[in-house]
Amino acid sequence: MRPEDDNGKDRCELLAEYIIDTGDTVRAAAAKFGVSKSTVHKDITERLEKRNPAMYRDVKQVLEQNKAERHLRGGEATRQKYFRLRNRKNQAG
Numbered sequence: 001m002r003p004e005d006d007n008g009k010d011r012c013e014l015l016a017e018y019i020i021d022t023g024d025t026v027r028a029a030a031a032k033f034g035v036s037k038s039t040v041h042k043d044i045t046e047r048l049e050k051r052n053p054a055m056y057r058d059v060k061q062v063l064e065q066n067k068a069e070r071h072l073r074g075g076e077a078t079r080q081k082y083f084r085l086r087n088r089k090n091q092a093g
Contacts, residue, residue: 011035012043013052016059019044025066 009017011033019029026044030037044063049056 010047010051012048013055015040016044016048016052016055019062020055020058023062023065026063 015029015033018024018032019026022028024032026037026040030040033040044056044059048059
């Protein structure tokens with residue numbers, strides 16, 4: 001039996017609510033709830049579909065949006081990395 005919150009919601013529903021409300025990624029949800037990315041993914045793609053199909057459809061839309069935007073987040077992360085490196089180099093020399 002999985003632990004539930006006071007409202008009787010299973011972890012998969014809590015994760016889905018969080019992702020729907022915030023638009024966060026699986027990685028961010030995993031960090032927030034202290035579980036692995038694999039656990040989040042399995043909960044919201046397999047368990048949630050059986051437990052709450054309507055919520056599953058909603059969270060699936062957010063996941064698809066995040067997937068479509070991931071190349072932008074990756075590009076921004078790379079840009080920030082080189083910006084920080086350039087600043088360190090300028091401060092050191």
